[in-house]
Amino acid sequence: MRDRLLYIAGGLAIVLIAYNLAQTAAQPREALFYIPLAGTAALAAFTALAASLLFLGSRNFQFDSLAVAVTEAGLAFSAASIVNGCFLLHAATGRWWNWDSRLTAALVCWLLYATYLMLRHAVQDPTERAAFSAVWSIFAFLDIPMVAATIKWWRSVSSLRTDWSGARLWNLVAMILVGILLTVVRMRQEEARRELDSLRRITHAI
Amino acid sequence: MRFFRQVWVVTVKDLRAELRTKEAINSSLAFALVILLMFSFAFDPGADTTRDIAGGLLWIVFAFAGTLVLNRSFARELPNDCLDGLIAAPVSGAALFLGKAFANFLLVLAVQLVSLPIFGVFYNVPWTKQFPELFLVLVLGTWGLTVVGTVSSALTVNIRLRELMLPMLTYPIMFPALLGAMELTAGLVTGQPIDAEKSGFLKMMVGFDIIYTAVSLVLVETILVG
Numbered sequence: 212m213r214d215r216l217l218y219i220a221g222g223l224a225i226v227l228i229a230y231n232l233a234q235t236a237a238q239p240r241e242a243l244f245y246i247p248l249a250g251t252a253a254l255a256a257f258t259a260l261a262a263s264l265l266f267l268g269s270r271n272f273q274f275d276s277l278a279v280a281v282t283e284a285g286l287a288f289s290a291a292s293i294v295n296g297c298f299l300l301h302a303a304t305g306r307w308w309n310w311d312s313r314l315t316a317a318l319v320c321w322l323l324y325a326t327y328l329m330l331r332h333a334v335q336d337p338t339e340r341a342a343f344s345a346v347w348s349i350f351a352f353l354d355i356p357m358v359a360a361t362i363k364w365w366r367s368v369s370s371l372r373t374d375w376s377g378a379r380l381w382n383l384v385a386m387i388l389v390g391i392l393l394t395v396v397r398m399r400q401e402e403a404r405r406e407l408d409s410l411r412r413i414t415h416a417i
Numbered sequence: 418m419r420f421f422r423q424v425w426v427v428t429v430k431d432l433r434a435e436l437r438t439k440e441a442i443n444s445s446l447a448f449a450l451v452i453l454l455m456f457s458f459a460f461d462p463g464a465d466t467t468r469d470i471a472g473g474l475l476w477i478v479f480a481f482a483g484t485l486v487l488n489r490s491f492a493r494e495l496p497n498d499c500l501d502g503l504i505a506a507p508v509s510g511a512a513l514f515l516g517k518a519f520a521n522f523l524l525v526l527a528v529q530l531v532s533l534p535i536f537g538v539f540y541n542v543p544w545t546k547q548f549p550e551l552f553l554v555l556v557l558g559t560w561g562l563t564v565v566g567t568v569s570s571a572l573t574v575n576i577r578l579r580e581l582m583l584p585m586l587t588y589p590i591m592f593p594a595l596l597g598a599m600e601l602t603a604g605l606v607t608g609q610p611i612d613a614e615k616s617g618f619l620k621m622m623v624g625f626d627i628i629y630t631a632v633s634l635v636l637v638e639t640i641l642v643g
Contacts, residue, residue: 267639322589329585333576342643343572346636350568350590353628357593357621364617365596 217395220388227385231378241299246373247383248292249317251390255285256324258394260352263345272405275341278348279331280397282324284390289321296371303370312369316362323351323358337408423508427516428523434493435524441489442524449482449532453539462540471540472603476595478532480562483525484584487566490521491574500574510638514567518633522563529555537606546608554605557622558598564629565590571640594625 232240262278265271296314301307308314327347334340435441456474460467494500503513533555537544544551569586573579588595597618601611611619 319589319592323592326586326589329582330572333573333578333582335575339575339643342639346568346640347572347586349632349636350565350629353632354590354593357625357628361593361596361618361621364621365600 213395217392220392224385224388224392227381227388231381231385235378239299239302241295241302242372243378243382245292245295245299245371246375246379247386248288248295250383251386252285252289252292252317254387255281255288255390255394256320256352256355259285259324259348263348266341266345272337272341273402275345276398276401276405277394278345279328279401280394281390282327282348283397284393286321286324286328287393288386288390289317289324293317293321300370309370310366310368311371312362312366313371313373314369315366316359319358319362320351320355323354327351337405420509420512423512424516424519427503427508427513428519431490431493431517431520432523435489435520441486441493442528445482445485445524445528446531448485449478449528450535452478452481453532453536457539468540468542468607469603471536471542472601472606473599475533475536475602475606476558476599478536479525479529479559480588480591480595481584482528482532483559483562484566484587486524486528487521487563487570487587488580488583490517490567490570492570492579495574504641510641511634513641514571514633514637517570518563518567521567522560525559525563526555529559542606543608544606547605547610550611551602551605554598554601554619554622557619557626558594558602560626561594561598561622561629562587562591564626564633568629568633568637568640571637590629594622597622597625 231243235243258281259278262274262281266274266278293314296311296317297307300309300311300314327344330347331340331344334343456478460470460474491500494503504510533544536542566583566587569583572586573582576582600618601615601622604611604615
């Protein structure tokens, strides 16, 4: 049943994106994606924060799996958004990186969450790993508004438009569907890995 | 009151241990000098354009030299299981963290106050003109660096690649405070006061310090005890 829901979500996302692309032939089509991608990444950051807080409150490892799954999905989305923005600005200015304030802020936030994954890989003990990465996720989330503000003061130029037309809103829905799909798949992997770990430990004990 | 006494005891203990061995502060100072010298090879030290970016360079030196001090903060407690002793002691995790952060803060600030005159001589900048403001920026930036760095130090103490992970964790989080410190210092070392346009960076640094100190005090128990 869960699998079927996932297939439906994925199919729906494809249909939505295809419909949007067919509807808006006039403007550069890449411009329809970077805002929904960034929006989905922001939603992923919120979810990661919630999952980390819930883990620290309950010590339920499912929340830890959710946190890592949604962080990885968010990193993929924000990377796609940054690359998309680079392509748009390259078409307009001929340079790949213009120190556009929004893209720079997105890049710093991407690095923040990349350190989260690095910390995870470095810590061996599973309980410690979950607790440490939950703490770091909270740290990273708190930094996002400050990063956005300082970069805006440092360099206020941004030529990327951020208006939400109808097609962009529908693309956001599609991207969120894809995000949920990625997160659920990754979360299952993480749960399976934890189960394997515990089985391995039992066999060692025997 | 007891809390502050505990903080004081931990700070004094850390400072005493460091001043007896001088393992972190010596390497940090030497490192700061080497980078200051290397920057003058990379950029023409006499040119006016170099003077404009000198404030930014200075904070790169401070951040790099600072992590050498921060790396030792918790790693120093590993031999003889001192860390377990500290955690088992009737001291709250917050007091332990704050004590260590204060000790690190004083050490990093000492390194900065030594390298600042050398920097002034090398690059011929009038850094003494706006010294009170410059000192305020130094204190705010260093406190941000030590709070985030001490937490990272506690997180990475049992990791194999500890020395590598600490700067990787600290610098991206430090970004708002570091950018603010660079922008403000760049003007201050050349003798210009902080104008209204840049005062936002100062407020941001104060906010950064308060937010991360508060969150670290709440979460440090989780990191140390689990």
